[in-house]
Amino acid sequence: MFRTVTITLNVCLIALIALPASATAQPADAEKTHVVFITGDEEYRSEVSMPMIAEILETRHNMRCTVLYAVDPSGKRDPMYLENIEGLEALETADLAVIFVRFRALPDDQLERILDYVTSGKPIVGLRTSTHAFRYPAGHKHSKYNNSFGRDVFGQKWISHHGHGNSTRVLATVKDHPIVRGVAPEFWVRSWLYHVVRLHGDCVTLAHGYAVKGGREFTDNQDNEPNRDIFGTPNPVAWTKTYKGARVFFTTLGHPQDFEKTSTRRLLINGIYWALGLEDAIPPGGCNADIVGKWVTPKTN
Numbered sequence: 035m036f037r038t039v040t041i042t043l044n045v046c047l048i049a050l051i052a053l054p055a056s057a058t059a060q061p062a063d064a065e066k067t068h069v070v071f072i073t074g075d076e077e078y079r080s081e082v083s084m085p086m087i088a089e090i091l092e093t094r095h096n097m098r099c100t101v102l103y104a105v106d107p108s109g110k111r112d113p114m115y116l117e118n119i120e121g122l123e124a125l126e127t128a129d130l131a132v133i134f135v136r137f138r139a140l141p142d143d144q145l146e147r148i149l150d151y152v153t154s155g156k157p158i159v160g161l162r163t164s165t166h167a168f169r170y171p172a173g174h175k176h177s178k179y180n181n182s183f184g185r186d187v188f189g190q191k192w193i194s195h196h197g198h199g200n201s202t203r204v205l206a207t208v209k210d211h212p213i214v215r216g217v218a219p220e221f222w223v224r225s226w227l228y229h230v231v232r233l234h235g236d237c238v239t240l241a242h243g244y245a246v247k248g249g250r251e252f253t254d255n256q257d258n259e260p261n262r263d264i265f266g267t268p269n270p271v272a273w274t275k276t277y278k279g280a281r282v283f284f285t286t287l288g289h290p291q292d293f294e295k296t297s298t299r300r301l302l303i304n305g306i307y308w309a310l311g312l313e314d315a316i317p318p319g320g321c322n323a324d325i326v327g328k329w330v331t332p333k334t335n
Contacts, residue, residue, distance in 0.1 A: 063098055066096060066097055066098040067097045067098065067129045067130070067310060068097070068098045068099075068100070068127055068128050068129045068130075069088070069091055069097055069098070069099045069100075069128065069129065069130050069131075069132060069306065070099075070100045070101075070102065070124045070125055070128040070130070070131050070132070071084040071085075071087070071088055071099065071100070071101040071102065071131075071132045071134070072102050072119060072122070072131060072132070072133045072134070072135055072148070073101065073102060073103055073104070073113070073119075073134055073135065074103065074104035074113050074116075074119050074134075074135040074136070074138055075113055075134060075135055075136035075137075075162075075163045076113055076114050076136060076137070077136060077163065077334060078134075078136075078162060078163065078288050078289055078290060078334060079113075079290045079332045079333075079334060080113070080134035080135070080161070080288070081103050081104070081111065081113050082290065082332045083134075083288070083290050083293050083332075084101055084132065084134055085101050086293065086325065086326075086329055087132075087293075087299065087302060087303070088101050089326045089327070090299065090303065090322070090323060090324070090325065090326055091303070091306070093326045094321075094322040094323075094324065094326070095303070095321065095322070100121070100124045100128075102119050102120060102121045102122060102124065103119065103120065104116070104118060104119050104138075105118050105119070105120045106118070116137060116138050116139050116169075117138075117139050117140060117141065118140070118141070118144070119135070119138070119140060119144060122144050122147040122148065123147065125147055125148070125150070125151040128151065128156065129156065129157075129310060130156065130157045130158070130159065130306060130309055130310055131151055131152070131156070131157075131158055131159070132159045132160075132161070132306065133148075133158065133159070133160045133161070133164045133167065134160070134161040134162065134163070134164060134288060135163065135164055135167045136163035136164075136166060136167065137163075137166060137167075137168070137169035138167060138168050138169070139168065139169060139170050139171075140168070142176075145168075145176060145179070152187050152277065152278070152280075153278050154278070154280075155278050155279045155280045156280055157280050157281045157282070157283075157309035157310055157311075158187065158188075158277065158280060158281075158282045158283075158309065159282070159283045159284070159302070159305055159306055159309050160187070160188045160282070160283075160284045160285075161284070161285055161286075161287070161288040161302070162225070162228070162285070162286050162287060162288030162289075163288070164184060164188060164284070165184035165185075165188055165190050165191055165192050165228070165230070165284075165286070166180070166184055166191060166192035167179075167183050167184060168180050168183055185234050186234070186235070186277065187277050187282065188275065188282060188284045189230070189233045189234050189235050189237045189273060189275050189282075189284060190230040190233055190234060193228070193229040193230065194228075194229045195226050195227060195228045195229060196226050196227040196228075196229075196245035196265075196266055197226055197245075198226055199226075199248065199249060200226045200227070200245055200246060200247055200248060200249065201222065201223065201224050201225070201226060201245075201246045201248065201249050201250070201251070201261075202222070202223050202224075202225055202226065202227045202243040202244065202245060202246060202271065202287075203220060203221070203222050203223075203243065203244045203246055203260070203261075203262060203264065204220065204221050204222070204223055204241050204242070204243050204271055204272075204287070204297070205219065205220050205241060205242055205243075205244065206218075206219050206220075206240065206241050207239050207240055207241055207242050207270075208238065208239070208240050211238075211240055211274075212304060212307070212308050212313035212316045213240055213272070213274070213283065213301065213304045213305050213308050213313075213316075214240055214241065214272075214301070214304070215304060215316050215317065215318060215319065215320040215321075216297075216300050216304070216317070216318075216319040216320020216321070216323075217241075217297045217300055217301050217304070217320060218297045221295055221297045221298075222246070222251040222260065222261070222295075223243075223287055223289065223291070223292040223295060223298060224249060224289040224290075224291035224292055225243075225286065225287050225288060225289040225292050226245070226289075227243045227244070227245040227266070227269055227271070227286075228269060228271075228286040229269055230269050230270055230286060231267070231269055231270065233270060233273060233275075235275050235276070235277070236275060236276055237270075237273045237274065237275045238273055238274045238275075239270040239272070239273045240270075240272045240273055240274065241270070241271050241272040241301070242268045242269065242270055242271060243268060243269055243270075243271035243286070244262075244264040244268050245264060245265055245266045246261055246262070246263055246264055246265075247261075247263040247264075247265055248261065248263065269286075270286075271285060271286045271287055272284070272285040272286075272287070272301060272305070274308070280309075281308065281309040281310075281311065282309065283305035283306070283308060283309045285301060285302065285305065287301070287302075289334070290331050290332050290334060291331055293329065293331070294329070294331055296323050296324075299323035299325070300320045300321060300323040303320075303321040303322075303323050304316050304320055304321050307321055
């Protein structure tokens, strides 16, 4: 079971051992690839979905995972509290960081730990709202990161989206890339499409999304046909990049309902493998993305 660094448990989460990784790791365990998940968003319940992905990595892929959470002054795990993510010292031993946060205003020492990691040349994976990971007040000494962190590290800052009531059909663009192995050539997700064009840096788009009117996967007719009532301009939803010499994988997917789809989970896990330089270990059918236990999709805020 993967380690976390907070002691207050949310009843909608899987039971977790509330100890720092360094307090419980055995010598053999320390040799495993260490993936650190940084969660903290008020919309998409990353504090629930990322532990599920971590459990897959530990159980199916023999990795060691640490999941970090936003914690309020009372010690309660609370993604609505924007000014604290506990346990970021775990990044010192991370082989890869997965970042899924939104509009944080972290204290200097915590921001510095994240910046130290992303400039270290170690691989990075980001999801959805990490294009706008930080929101410091205008004039604050760190306000430049409100836009530059997402743009420079991941390839884009926050721009806009196609509306909360809509959804997205995903189509693979580069079908021979290791990250899309075993990913359906077309699949539906609940996430409304983010505007991200034009991407910055050496980004290579792997999949595009098409905004779909409404939040339904299928039409209401008797044939239960896929809902392809698309509108607007397609936008990248998954791409690769480099930053400070490190491999970066990013996806704008991340609504909790997205993770009901094997293709969404596999896209992320394949992306983790690729970022780690383990693309040769990705099977032709993609990495095992089977959920451990039962996944109950949480309600969004």
